[in-house]
Amino acid sequence: MAALLRVRGASQIVQVCANGEKVLRGAAMKEIAVLEGEGGRGVGVVVSKAGSITAVGYDDELDSQYSNWSFNKVIDANGCCVLPGLIDGHTHPVWVGDRVHEFALKLAGATYMDIHQQGGGIHYTVNCVRQASPDQLYASLIDRLSAMLRCGTTVVEAKSGYGLDTTTEIKMLQVLNRARQEHPISLSITYCGAHAVPKGSSAEEATDHILQEQIPAIVEQCAQDQLHVDNIDVFCEKGVFDRNQSREILLAGKKAGWKINFHGDELHPMQCGELAGELEADAVSHLEEVSDSGISAMVQSGTVGILLPTTAYILRLKSPPARKMIDQGMAVALGSDFNPNAYCMSMPLVMHLACVNLHMTMEEALVAATINSAAALGMAEDVGSIEVGKRGDLLILSTARWEHLVYQLACHDQCIKYVIKDGNIVYSK
Structure with a gap:
């Protein structure tokens, strides 16, 4: 079997939503879904050849599940965090x-x-x-x-x-x-x-x-x-x-x-x-x-x-x-x-x-x-979060926490390491 992209070793996967929510309102806007690496276990994402997200989880579990798969591209995201586009x-x-x-x-x-x-x-x-x-x-x-x-x-x-x-x-x-x-x-x-x-x-x-x-x-x-x-x-x-x-x-x-x-x-x-x-x-x-x-x-x-x-x-x-x-x-x-x-x-x-x-x-x-x-835009079925079945639209930041993207006033270009669209790297620093 083959897939398009494997991102591995990240400190955080900021999914935003993890249960198929199509919109967040009120207090729910403060409660984003974040998968944290822990105890030396990194977290990662698998994107299929069709450009959609196949799996999100801990690297050891993904490595086992996809041990017989080959990937067009593997990104080592050690010390980085991953967000939706x-x-x-x-x-x-x-x-x-x-x-x-x-x-x-x-x-x-x-x-x-x-x-x-x-x-x-x-x-x-x-x-x-x-x-x-x-x-x-x-x-x-x-x-x-x-x-x-x-x-x-x-x-x-x-x-x-x-x-x-x-x-x-x-x-x-x-x-x-x-x-x-x-x-x-x-x-x-x-x-x-x-x-x-x-x-x-x-x-x-x-x-x-x-x-x-x-x-x-x-x-x-x-x-x-x-x-x-x-x-x-x-x-x-x-x-x-x-x-x-x-x-x-x-x-x-x-x-x-x-x-x-x-x-x-x-x-x-x-x-x-x-x-x-x-x-x-x-x-x-x-x-x-x-x-x-x-x-x-x-x-x-x-x-x-x-x-x-x-x-x-x-x-x-x-x-x-x-x-x-x-x-x-x-x-x-x-x-x-x-x-x-x-x-x-x-x-x-x-x-x-x-x-x-x-x-x-x-x-x-x-x-x-x-x-x-x-x-x-009526597109929440396809984009806006890192969930299985959605498009592989990802940002990889060269920081351990996602908040740097907002905190670094006009310096965000210093922390955006990769932009990925449908599983393809469209920008890298």
Whole structure:
């Protein structure tokens, strides 16, 4: 018999979940499953040729069980710890043309909407993306995905949304679909044509355009296997799309078979938590301005809240009420919100910010960046924990304890020794 990979000799296997849990809520977010080496016994993992985890356990037991097996690769993880690959629950990675010039404006006191209303922000990036060729967009996307991989991310939610017209939105989705086929990172692809109101249009006109032209055109391409789309997103915000317009667009996406996963309650209270409960949304991102009733609605509907600490940090917003969400039983996930406004590709840094600014524990941050992000994307059957039957997506740290990944502020690259995707080494230090 033969297998793809054997990891042996580790000090810890941080499984996160060990009993098939698909999401963790409340106090359970603090109680992660960790298999510790003891008395000179190391712990390890076996990954099959199909790229799925076959066994997790003590090395002496695995050595006996798999004594007649040959392995394509054996990693000596002596003194190291092993974690699941990280899952970034919210990114905007397809664009060209940076917005460095806007950073100075923000530092001088300009708000996000000040810049947006002056034609900057999303509108600036839309102009750049419309002019870019697919190959230009693809090259920049691949560079970013590779950087995310080196930071330990093995699954990424990735949005369109810098097109706003049918042609460019489809161009962005085509670029994402190409990367889905060619890059080792797994992509959950989100159509986000309602990211902003195009210049010269009203929100009502933009809504009609999305419902009557964009979504039907994308659905047709999906039916012909020319595109794959997983999620539908809307920026439900004052001055962008209101709750009724957002509801219409999200329901149209749901009818197309896409999961509802939208921007809500970021800059103004828009009752997006309540809307998520009404629509039984899979996830809502941001939630800086979520109401108590919105939290309750999301708890009842099982909607995951994807928190983005980088956004509140760079825009100097109040942080989302993570402690209240967790204490009331909401499933909380994390995302980098990588985009020209929040240029962060590092989930370890996001976890660090979640602990310091959102008052989450390190265990909660790890859960939020693994199994709960997987749940937000409907992927918890396959990824988010180190359990038999799941994909062999692993991080091996050159430290005896996993907490170093969160503790080492902006130095996580010093402790990530290997990134493994489907049992294949895709990065090694």
